[in-house]
Amino acid sequence: MNISKAVRARELNTLAVEVFPPEPGDLAWTWVDWNPMPPDKNMGIFREVYLASSGPVTVRYPQVVTHFDLPSLEKAHLTVNAEAHNATDTDVSGTVDVRLAGMRLTQE
Amino acid sequence: MLASNWARKLTVCVTRNAHAKRLVVGSLILLLSLTAFAQTGRERTLPQPAKLFLRKGWTIQSSAQINEKGDVISANKFRPRSWYPATVPSTVVGALVDDKVYPDPLAGKNLRLIPGCSYPIGANFSNLPMPEDSPFRVSWWYRTQFQLPASYHGKNVWLNFEGINFRANIWLNGQQIATSDQIAALFASMN
Numbered sequence: 001m002n003i004s005k006a007v008r009a010r011e012l013n014t015l016a017v018e019v020f021p022p023e024p025g026d027l028a029w030t031w032v033d034w035n036p037m038p039p040d041k042n043m044g045i046f047r048e049v050y051l052a053s054s055g056p057v058t059v060r061y062p063q064v065v066t067h068f069d070l071p072s073l074e075k076a077h078l079t080v081n082a083e084a085h086n087a088t089d090t091d092v093s094g095t096v097d098v099r100l101a102g103m104r105l106t107q108e
Numbered sequence: 109m110l111a112s113n114w115a116r117k118l119t120v121c122v123t124r125n126a127h128a129k130r131l132v133v134g135s136l137i138l139l140l141s142l143t144a145f146a147q148t149g150r151e152r153t154l155p156q157p158a159k160l161f162l163r164k165g166w167t168i169q170s171s172a173q174i175n176e177k178g179d180v181i182s183a184n185k186f187r188p189r190s191w192y193p194a195t196v197p198s199t200v201v202g203a204l205v206d207d208k209v210y211p212d213p214l215a216g217k218n219l220r221l222i223p224g225c226s227y228p229i230g231a232n233f234s235n236l237p238m239p240e241d242s243p244f245r246v247s248w249w250y251r252t253q254f255q256l257p258a259s260y261h262g263k264n265v266w267l268n269f270e271g272i273n274f275r276a277n278i279w280l281n282g283q284q285i286a287t288s289d290q291i292a293a294l295f296a297s298m299n
Contacts, residue, residue, distance in 0.1 A: 003267045006280045009256055015162070015267075015280050016182035017250040018171065019200070020288055022274035024235050027293070029273055037233040038213060039224030040244035044199035047271030051160040051254070053263040087264045 002087055019043055056088045064100065158259070159268075166252040167191035168203055170243055181249060182279035188251055199273070200248045247277075 007013055021043035022028030029042050062082040069075040080100065086092050098105040169191040180186055194203035201222065204210050213219040220229075224242030227233045238245040256265065267280070275288040 001267050001278075001286060002264060003280055003285060004264045006283050006285055007256065007265050007267075008281060009261045012184050012253050012255055013281055014182045014184050014186070014251065014253050015278075016178055017269075017272070017279075018178060018247045018277040018288075019250060019272060020247045020275040021238065021244055022234070024237060026274050028234065036219055036229070037227075038199065038201045038219065039222050039238070039242055040199055040201040040248075041234060041238070042199045042201075042273050043244060043248065044202065044273055045196045045250055045269070045271075046199065046273040047197050047269075049162045049196055049270070050268050051162065051256070051260070052158070052266045052268065053260040054266065055263065058264075058266075 004087070017045060019045065054087065056086065056092050057094065058085045058087065059083070060085070160254075160257065160260075162252055162254060163196055166194040166196050166250055168194045168200060168248055168250050171247040171249060172243070174249065178277060178279040178284060179282045181251060183282045184253070186251075191249075191251070194250065196250065196252075197271075200244060 021041045029046070059082050062080070065079045065081070067077045067079075069077075078100070080098060096105075096107045098107075167188045169188065173190075174181065176186065181188075192203060192207045192209065194206070198206070201210065201213070205213060210222045211218040213222060219225060224239055224244050226239050227236055267278075267285075269276075269278075269291070271293070272291060274292060276286070276291040277284060277288050278286040278291060
C-alpha cells in the first residue's frame with residue numbers, strides 16, 4: 001500500500017497492526033490430525049513485511065509467455081506482460097525499456 | 109507512452125541473427141516493461157528494488173490487555189509496557205514460545221499445556237470456535253518503529269505485507285491506513 005502521505009521522512013514512524021484470528025469457514029492455514037493446530041490458529045503476521053520506494057510509476061509482476069511454431073521451432077513468439085501502476089493523480093509519460101534475451105527494446 | 113492508470117498494450121516486432129542458425133523472434137507483444145521507466149537514450153543498470161524488511165524490534169500484546177485504540181498505540185510516544193518482544197514473521201503463539209511464555213509445543217504433550225488448546229484431540233480445530241477462555245479469541249497487536257533511509261526521501265513509499273493470518277487493521281503514525289475488510293488472507297501480497 002502507498003504510505004507516502006502517512007509516513008514521515010525524517011522522523012521516527014510507528015506501525016501498529018491489529019491481527020484477528022481466522023474463524024471457522026475462513027480460507028486460512030489449517031492443519032490436520034498429523035499436526036495439531038496451535039491454539040491461536042496460527043494468528044499473526046505470517047510472512048514478510050517490507051518497505052519499498054519508487055518514482056511516480058511502478059512496474060511489477062513481469063511475465064514472458066513463449067510459443068513456438070511447430071514442428072520447425074524456427075520462430076518463437078514471445079508475449080511480455082507487466083503491470084504499470086501510476087501512483088500520481090495525473091497522467092505520466094515516459095519510455096518503457098525492456099531487455100529480453102540480449103535485446104533491448106524501448107517504446108515511448 | 110501514456111500510463112494513465114493501468115497499462116496500454118504495445119506491439120513490437122524484432123528480428124535477430126544468432127550465429128549460424130537464424131533465429132527469428134516475431135510478434136513480440138508487450139504490455140509494459142521488464143525493467144522500469146528509463147530515461148530516454150541513457151544507459152543505466154537494471155534498477156534492483158531495495159526492500160527494507162521490518163523483521164526485528166516488534167512487540168506484541170493481546171487487545172484484551174490494552175485500553176488504548178490504534179490511534180494511540182501507533183503514536184510514537186506510546187510505550188508498549190509489558191508487551192512481548194517478537195520478530196516478524198511470526199504467529200502469536202510462535203512469538204510467545206520464543207519468549208519462553210509457553211514451553212516448546214513440539215516436545216511431548218506441551219502443546220496441550222498452552223491455554224486455549226482444550227479442543228478434542230483429533231478434531232479439526234479450524235472448523236471449531238476457539239474456547240471462551242482462550243487468550244487468542246481476541247485480536248492481538250503487533251507494533252514496531254522504523255525510520256526511512258535517506259534514499260526514500262521525496263519518493264513514493266510502499267508498505268507491503270506478504271501474508272497476515274487472518275484479518276488486520278493497520279495503523280501508521282496515529283492514522284488507520286487499512287481496515288480488516290481490506291486486509292484478509294494468507295498468501296495475497298497486499299501491495
